[in-house]
Amino acid sequence: MTSITDLTAEGDIRLALAGLRARAQELSRVADETARVLAAPDGLSTALPAFREFARASVPRWHFAMLNDHERNDALATALERVVPRGGTVLDIGAGTGLLAMMAVRAGAAHVYSCEANPLMAEVARQVVAAEGFADRVTVLSCRSDELVVGRELPGRVDAVISEIVDCGLIGEGILPSIRHARAELLAPGGVMLPRRARLLGLLLQSENAVNLNRVGSASGFDVSRLNSFATPGHFPIRLHTWPHRALSEPVELVSFDFSADPLGPGGRKLAVPVREPGTVHGLAAWFEMDLGGGVTLRNSPENIGSHWMQALVPLAEPLDVEAGSTLVLDLSWSETSLSLA
Amino acid sequence: MTSITDLTAEGDIRLALAGLRARAQELSRVADETARVLAAPDGLSTALPAFREFARASVPRWHFAMLNDHERNDALATALERVVPRGGTVLDIGAGTGLLAMMAVRAGAAHVYSCEANPLMAEVARQVVAAEGFADRVTVLSCRSDELVVGRELPGRVDAVISEIVDCGLIGEGILPSIRHARAELLAPGGVMLPRRARLLGLLLQSENAVNLNRVGSASGFDVSRLNSFATPGHFPIRLHTWPHRALSEPVELVSFDFSADPLGPGGRKLAVPVREPGTVHGLAAWFEMDLGGGVTLRNSPENIGSHWMQALVPLAEPLDVEAGSTLVLDLSWSETSLSLA
Numbered sequence: 001m002t003s004i005t006d007l008t009a010e011g012d013i014r015l016a017l018a019g020l021r022a023r024a025q026e027l028s029r030v031a032d033e034t035a036r037v038l039a040a041p042d043g044l045s046t047a048l049p050a051f052r053e054f055a056r057a058s059v060p061r062w063h064f065a066m067l068n069d070h071e072r073n074d075a076l077a078t079a080l081e082r083v084v085p086r087g088g089t090v091l092d093i094g095a096g097t098g099l100l101a102m103m104a105v106r107a108g109a110a111h112v113y114s115c116e117a118n119p120l121m122a123e124v125a126r127q128v129v130a131a132e133g134f135a136d137r138v139t140v141l142s143c144r145s146d147e148l149v150v151g152r153e154l155p156g157r158v159d160a161v162i163s164e165i166v167d168c169g170l171i172g173e174g175i176l177p178s179i180r181h182a183r184a185e186l187l188a189p190g191g192v193m194l195p196r197r198a199r200l201l202g203l204l205l206q207s208e209n210a211v212n213l214n215r216v217g218s219a220s221g222f223d224v225s226r227l228n229s230f231a232t233p234g235h236f237p238i239r240l241h242t243w244p245h246r247a248l249s250e251p252v253e254l255v256s257f258d259f260s261a262d263p264l265g266p267g268g269r270k271l272a273v274p275v276r277e278p279g280t281v282h283g284l285a286a287w288f289e290m291d292l293g294g295g296v297t298l299r300n301s302p303e304n305i306g307s308h309w310m311q312a313l314v315p316l317a318e319p320l321d322v323e324a325g326s327t328l329v330l331d332l333s334w335s336e337t338s339l340s341l342a
Numbered sequence: 343m344t345s346i347t348d349l350t351a352e353g354d355i356r357l358a359l360a361g362l363r364a365r366a367q368e369l370s371r372v373a374d375e376t377a378r379v380l381a382a383p384d385g386l387s388t389a390l391p392a393f394r395e396f397a398r399a400s401v402p403r404w405h406f407a408m409l410n411d412h413e414r415n416d417a418l419a420t421a422l423e424r425v426v427p428r429g430g431t432v433l434d435i436g437a438g439t440g441l442l443a444m445m446a447v448r449a450g451a452a453h454v455y456s457c458e459a460n461p462l463m464a465e466v467a468r469q470v471v472a473a474e475g476f477a478d479r480v481t482v483l484s485c486r487s488d489e490l491v492v493g494r495e496l497p498g499r500v501d502a503v504i505s506e507i508v509d510c511g512l513i514g515e516g517i518l519p520s521i522r523h524a525r526a527e528l529l530a531p532g533g534v535m536l537p538r539r540a541r542l543l544g545l546l547l548q549s550e551n552a553v554n555l556n557r558v559g560s561a562s563g564f565d566v567s568r569l570n571s572f573a574t575p576g577h578f579p580i581r582l583h584t585w586p587h588r589a590l591s592e593p594v595e596l597v598s599f600d601f602s603a604d605p606l607g608p609g610g611r612k613l614a615v616p617v618r619e620p621g622t623v624h625g626l627a628a629w630f631e632m633d634l635g636g637g638v639t640l641r642n643s644p645e646n647i648g649s650h651w652m653q654a655l656v657p658l659a660e661p662l663d664v665e666a667g668s669t670l671v672l673d674l675s676w677s678e679t680s681l682s683l684a
Contacts, residue, residue: 009387011469012387012390012394013386013387013390014465014469015394015397015462015465015466015469016386016389016390016393016394016397017386017465018397018461018462018464018465018466019393019394019396019397019398019400019462020372020376020393020396021461021462022397022400022460022461022462023369023372023396023399023400025461027365027369030362030365034362045351045354045355048354048355048358051358051361051362052354052357052358052361052571052572054358054361054362054365055357055358055360055361055362055364055571055572056361056572056574057365058361058364058365059569059572061555061556061574063558063569064554064555064556064557064558064569064573065554065555067558067561067566067569068554068558068561073561073562074562076562077562097561097566097568097569098564098566099561099562099564099566102564103562103564118364119360119363119364119367120357120360120361120363120364122360123356123357123359123360124357124360124568124569124572127353127356127357127568128564128565128566128568128569131565131568132564132565212406212407212410213403213406213407214403214406215406216405216406216409216410219409219410219415219439219441220415220416220418220419220441220445222440222441222444222445222470222474223470223473223474224409224439224440224441224470226439226466226469226470226473227401227405227406227409227439227466227470229394229397230394230397230398230401230466231406232398232403239581239584241584242581242583242584
């Protein structure tokens with residue numbers, strides 16, 4: 001007996017295998033290019049343009065906007081000047097181009113260990129750090145921070161942990177598990193943590209355009225919702241002012257994290273949000289307020305349209321009609337890296 | 343003797359190798375996951391969530407916004423109703439979810455061959471087409487259109503070639519070489535081509551925010567321009583109304599293509615653009631006007647903020663100050679897939 005469920009499971013399996021085939025196809029192109037390079041008379045140097053094409057795919061595009069975000073850069077520089085222990089050692093999680101690590105040296109750190117999970121970005125950081133004359137005070141480590149061991153990559157526990165691995169919804173790049181690990185294993189007792197704390201805020205959002213960036217139903221009468229298997233689960237970025245939308249509530253606090261004291265694990269809570277205007281709720285528009293220490297706060301609220309960070313949209317499974325004056329109760333949960341509504 | 347040039351070349355080679363290492367790391371994760379799945383008691387079906395995660399990376403996010411773009415869908419459906427030869431065979435280049443192929447059948451095609459280079463999207467299309475009951479009239483081929491051979495994948499030359507592999511700058515997804523090949527090898531003499539023709543328009547753009555999405559100089563006093571090796575070469579997408587900007591000229595025609603008659607190869611031309619307002623030119627903001635046939639035109643001009651297509655920014659190497667009433671002469675060139683200014 002073949003049920004619909006069996007057919008769906010079979011379809012899922014065929015999709016999984018097709019996903020592997022897509023990856024294999026990509027790898028095959030890399031392998032072909034590598035073979036071509038090795039056979040070329042001048043070796044690697046003649047084939048740099050083709051290799052740069054592959055390397056380009058490893059560099060997320062947001063690095064450019066992020067490095068040009070003066071508000072962010074200035075806030076980090078100011079906070080570092082105020083909190084970095086003079087003559088201390090620092091661990092920087094997520095080297096990127098090495099910018100924060102160099103800022104920390106400029107702020108008085110004796111040595112910064114800067115780790116970067118992306119091997120290409122680690123090499124970029126190494127070259128930037130060397131060209132700027134910081135190679136003797138910044139060590140770029142090509143690994144994830146939770147692979148670092150005191151006595152192996154680090155000579156001892158560090159005096160400060162600094163990190164700006166923060167997405168539009170704060171936790172999407174893994175700041176919770178990274179800081180949890182670093183605090184337990186790598187930071188000296190009483191050491192400095194930057195950021196110190198952060199909270200997520202959000203409001204009830206009506207915006208069909210925004211949810212339509214990550215969900216399909218039918219198109220011209222054809223059901224194409226099969227594609228939703230590949231929608232981003234949990235929250236996803238939207239630049240709120242770009243799309244028609246209505247705020248149906250005031251902002252409320254969604255959750256807050258004290259990076260020096262809280263367990264920083266996955267969790268959940270019930271949110272009771274007073275409805276200000278009648279309409280259809282598609283989800284929460286969310287953003288963070290991050291206390292970097294030294295009196296410096298950084299936020300990607302909807303009115304901060306100059307920030308390179310977008311806002312986060314946490315979608316509801318189904319749109320919900322609400323009336324003014326009522327209270328909407330939502331189940332918010334957060335995993336290690338994503339926000340979602342039950 | 344070691345010159346600066348040698349050092350740069352060495353740095354480039356180290357970056358190329360780091361790029362390969364980043365790809366290898368990704369492959370290693372796929373291999374680990376596959377091994378875990380094969381060792382699982384229930385095989386593939388128990389590990390679908392992890393596999394879906396890999397598959398997700400193979401589906402470009404713009405598919406969602408594109409499928410929700412009613413203006414696009416309606417224009418394509420209308421044009422297909424008007425131009426598809428009743429009872430004819432059709433080649434659809436770039437199946438996606440199979441939407442255009444199903445539209446073509448609805449418009450009267452006897453059979454549609456729909457090819458898709460991404461193996462995962464080809465499987466999605468197969469499942470959508472089957473679920474909608476079109477499996478006997480739509481054949482999804484998992485390959486690039488230039489790999490198709492008459493007498494092998496296709497029984498004969500087709501009566502129509504339809505395609506919407508079009509990016510913000512028209513040519514970025516390879517419509518020029520794809521149609522060039524299909525016209526020469528796969529389309530019957532006098533066959534229908536959709537789109538019929540297209541032209542690119544553009545204006546002189548002042549917008550530091552826009553060029554800063556793809557270029558860095560210094561950040562907080564540190565030179566991080568090494569990252570520019572990984573900037574997108576040629577044109578890149580911007581949603582123009584999202585960013586502060588000034589138009590310093592009226593729109594001018596950049597280039598036009600007749601898909602039935604023109605050679606559709608790479609080329610170039612000198613543009614003389616009258617300057618309307620004084621300012622600093624960062625590049626051209628460009629968009630297309632695509633004649634789908636049957637009197638239907640689709641455009642992603644800056645005022646069409648509902649379109650899922652962004653506009654294209656073709657950057658100048660260096661910003662250029664201009665005076666009102668002068669004429670700026672630019673060298674525009676197009677490769678197989680990208681627009682650039684000399």
